[in-house]
Amino acid sequence: MVVVRDATETFTAQRPRLFGLAYRMLGSAHDAEDVVQDAWLRWSGHGDAVDNPAAWLTTVVTRLCLTRLDSARVRRETYVGPWLPEPILTTDPATGPAATVEERESVSLALLTTLERLTPPERAVYVLREAFGHSHAEVASVLDVTEAGSRQLHTRARRHLATAPAAPARTDVGPLLARFVAAARHGDVAGLESLLAADVTVWSDGGGKVSAARRPVHGRDAVARFLVGILGPSRWHGRGAAAEINGAPAVLAFLDDQLAGVMTVEAVGDEVRAVRILRNPDKLAFLADQLSRSAELSGRTP
Template identity: 40%
Template sequence: MNTSDATQDVDRLYREYKPLLTSIAYRMLGSMSEAEDAVQDVFVAVSRLSGSGEIEHPKAYLVKMTTNRALNMMKAAPRRRESYPGPWLPEPIIELDDKEQPLEQLLRQERLGYAMLVLLQTCTPPERAVFVLRESFGYDYAEIASMLDKSEAACRKIFSRASAKIGHLTAEEQETSPDPAMDRFVRSFEEALASGRPDSLIHLLAEDAVLLSDGGGIVRAAINPIEGPARIAAFFVGIAGKGSLDGRWRRVRISGQPGLLLEREQLTPIAFAIEPDGLGGIRAIYMVSNPEKLTRISF
C-alpha cells in the first residue's frame, strides 16, 4: 500500500469509527476532551502502522486500542481528582435541539444514562471498561476478554464486582422505564425551581435523596453532598434567594437523557440531571456549573 492509499484508508476509518470510539472513551473517562484525546492518540498510532498492511478487523482493533488507551488515562485520574474541590461529576453532553450529531445519536441509543455514568466513577478502571463494553455496547465476554487480554471468567467476575458496586437496575431493567416518566420528573423539577418556590421540591424527593454539585472550584457550589429532602430543598431556597436560579430554563438532553439547563445572563449556565428511584421519587440530582464542563453545548 502506498503512502497516499494508506492515508486515505486511515481517514476513512476515522470518519467511520470516530463517533463509536469517542462514545466508548467518554463513557469510560467521563470527559469529552479526554475522550477525544484518547481517540486522537489511537489514530496517530494507526497512521504509523498503516504502511504495514490493511487491518484485518478494523472495528475490533480500534475498539481494543481505544479501550486500552482510556484505561491508561484513567490511571492518572485519581491523582488529579484528589485535589478536586468538591464532588467530581462527569462532563454532561448537552443538546438543545433535535439536530443530532453521530455521537449524540449513539448516546441516545445507548442504555447507560448520565446517572449511571456518575456511578461508574466508583468502579476501578477495569471494572468500568468491562461494564461499559458489556452494558452499553453489548459486547460478549469473549470479545471483551480479547480486548483486555483477560480470560472470559475474569471478565465475568469483573462485571459482577462492578454491578455490585453500582447496585442499581441493570440496563435491561432501565429500558422498561419509558422516557415520558423522565419527562414528568424533569417538568415537575423545572416547575418547582422556576416558580420561585423550590421548597415544593420536597414531595418529589425520595427519603434518601442526594444532591451533588460540581463547580470545579471555579464557581460557587456545595463542597459536600447534600442529603435528604429537607436539606436539598433548603439549599435551593438559599441559592434562589441570592438570584442564582434566575434565568431561562430549557429542557434538554443530557448525555442522551432528559434534563434541564438554566441559562443565566453573563453567568455560567447550570446543567441539572435527575436520577429517579424507580418508586415515583427522585433519588439524586446532579448539578454541574463548572464552566470547563459546559463548553460543548450544541445550539
C-alpha cells in the same frame, strides 16, 4: 486489508463509536476527545496494515483509556467538592451510539458516577460487555487477558456495582422536572418539598471554580431550601432551556448566552430522588460546543 486512501474514511466512520467507548470509560468528554485523537495518530501510521479496523481501534482506545484512568483516579482524590461526569448532548450523532434505551442508560450520569467504584480493568470489561456487547473472547483479546480472566473481571464489576444504590426504573421525568424547576424558580419551598423523596440528595459540581455545595445535600427540607436558594427569584436571573443530556431530560441554565449550568434529576414515581447540578465551567465546555454546533445546523440561537 484497509487501502491507504480509505484509511481516513474508515476512521471517520468508526469515530462516533470510539468516542462513545472512551467517554463511557472515562466520564470525561474532553479526555475522550484526546483519546480518539491519539488513536487517530496511531491509526494514520498503521491503518494500511490492519485487517480488522474496528477491533484494532477498539483495542487501542481501550488501552489508552486504561492508562488515563490511573492518573484520573489520583486527580479525583483531590477534586474540590463532589465529582460528576462531564455532560454530553446525547442527540448529537458525533458522540456515538445512544439510540436505544440501553445505550442511553449506559451514559446516564448516575451510572457513570457509579462506575468510579471499579478498577480500570473492571470498568473496561463492564463497558465493553454491557454497553457494546462484546463477547468475553473479544474482551480478553482487547485487554490481553484470558477469557476466564475477562469473566472474573466482569463478575467483580457487577458485584461492586450491586452494592451501589439501585437506579430507579426509567420513567419519563420531563413533566416532573418542569414542575420541579417551576417550584424552585418561584421560591415555593412547600411545593418543591411535595415533589421530593424523603431521602433525596443533591450533588453540585463546581470543581472549586464556581460557587457550589462542597458536600452532597441530603433530605427533603434541606434540599428544597438549597434549591430555592440557588434558583429562586431573588438569585437566578438567567434563562433556562430543555435538552436531552446523557440520555435524560435536563435543564440548561444560561447567563448572558453562556452555558452556566446543567441540572438533571432521577425520580421514583412522582418523587425526585436525586438531583445532579454541573457548574464547573471546564466540564461544560464540550457541551457548549455541542449546543453551538446544533444551533448552527438548525439555524437557531441556543
